[in-house]
Amino acid sequence: MNKKADGFEGEKLYVLPPYMLNELKLNPLTNNLYITDIGCFSHARHHFRERTHGCDSHIFIYCASGKGWVRTEDNITICMTERSFAYIPRNMPHAYGANNEDPWTIYWFHLQGDQIDDFMVLFDSFKTYVTMAASDEVKLLELFHQCYDLLLNKSYSIIHLVQVSQTVRYLLSFVLSVAFRKEDSTYQSHVDKATRYMSEQLESTVSLEELSRHVQVSKQHLNLIFKQSTGYSPVDYYLRMKIQRASQLLDLTNASIKEISIQLGFRDPYYFSRLFKKIMGCSPLEYRNNLKG
Template structure:
């Protein structure tokens, strides 16, 4: 196929001149992280780049639509899909290009600076392009346009270059947290699934083994997730839910202590009363006697 590096309809591109880069390198704040090149290639048919010796800057690519690919050091080849973000480390041989049938539209920028490598390494090993949610993609484009617009009109201003540097730092830190947030959402899903299972069975006596079987994760992992999210072990949390239900029954019904005890799966009302006082801080009768609301 025909291969070209640039020259696309409606493209945008800014490359900082050498005299500005020389000034930036001497600046104590901006030199930590700064843009050297930035641009947008819409529907970049036949787009192709190959750098056998790598590039002296980090390259970041956000694929807004279409598809493309990135090859790192002739060993790893990644597909870059719509709404995904990828980067290429500095000084690493690489090639990348648009898909022949569905060429990508990409927002891209190059970063240099004394802290770029350290910042990127802090997010852990790179496993390939990161698929973004729509809200995350919109945030990244908002930050991109802020930087592009400032470089278009105020690249000469050190104050604005500092702002651009911090905006890019924020963008990278925002992107770096996305995988962690996804893991947290997955963890939260396990917890919510288990808690719903508990709430629907408060009249029973669930065991840790039954929760493990339901959530399909190991006992150790379930314990870890629960303590991390709620501060309690799973069964301790289950007992707290039982006492919460008992409080509702004490407030809203005329049931006896024994009847409420049975309603939450505890056949021994004395054990129920001791457990209730331990968790709630008052006996069932003391709790019922207090005015509410």
């Protein structure tokens, strides 16, 4: 078989030159996340690429049609089919290629930047690949083409390079939201049920044990899925909801700080004031005196 890394009929391919990569690395608006290579291979028969020492960029591959495969360390092979999105962390030895009978059409890009590792931590929870719905594919490819067209036609403009950086950041966020929706729809329903209950109990107190009974999952499991969804434990999130409500009462009513703290279930107004400052960055009185709107 004649294995090919590129050179397919009608392919799209753009590799940023070194001087442009240096500009992206130095610009504070782009150095956190930027594309180094981007392209599309349509019906890429005999496509094959192997990097025994990995790549200095993170690689993202979207298979729009056909089939292919991605092999990473320890010879773990992912079978890529229609509407599947895979990633390969930088410096990881890997190989990938098209299926012989039904070669894939892929959209791909390489990313570097100070913030890409933070994105990869989020992607790691989805086990190297994500499947997309047809409606999701439309949005994904729209964002891809925005990046490709801007790099191809307007890469001389730093304004457009900033736009590409922000667009690919949104693309990754969109894929993560799809993955979370598909993989954790049940978990998310638990989180939604818990937050609704919290919002109904802002003027009282809710313990983690009470919340777990209401949602009908264990305390440990509720803690885990809540942190994955919101970044906070259920108790921390509940306190932040209370402080958000306190901010509204400070803005919209003439109630005293003590009255507001008691209304929201805080027995100790001094604790309420300390918590408010910790979360909001200023005391309740300072918050009330700040002009709004």
